[in-house]
Amino acid sequence: MNILQIVSFAAVGVVTIKFLSEIGSNTQIYVRIIVGLTLFSVACSQLDVVFQIIQQLANKVNMEGTYLTIIFKIIGIAYISEFGYQLCKDAGEEGIGGKIQFAAKVMIFVVAAPVILALIDLITQLL
16 A cells, blocks of 8 residues: 555545534544554554664674664554554543553663663773
8 A cells, every 4th residue: 555545545534534523423433443543554564664674784784683673672662652642642532642652661761771781881891
């Protein structure tokens, strides 16, 4: 699916939501969720290309597999948490979305901790 198809699908979703809100239907939240999940799945299907590019770059600079795994985990946490936040925001639950973002920041720090420790070890060895 190319970007024109994605934007067209989203536009149809927006028009449907606006129509449902005009006639007083409460089903617009379900349309928002379905459109959001569909767009998320399309975007996720493209992530394989991104991961392949990062893998190629890591191979060129002889990056350890451990660090590459950490990078992939951080990217995954960031994308999934942003989607969760946006989904909550669309549903009018921005407070819960904010909690998702906070939890994601904590998880990213936990995942990145080994890299931070290795960096501190490297710096102390140089001193």
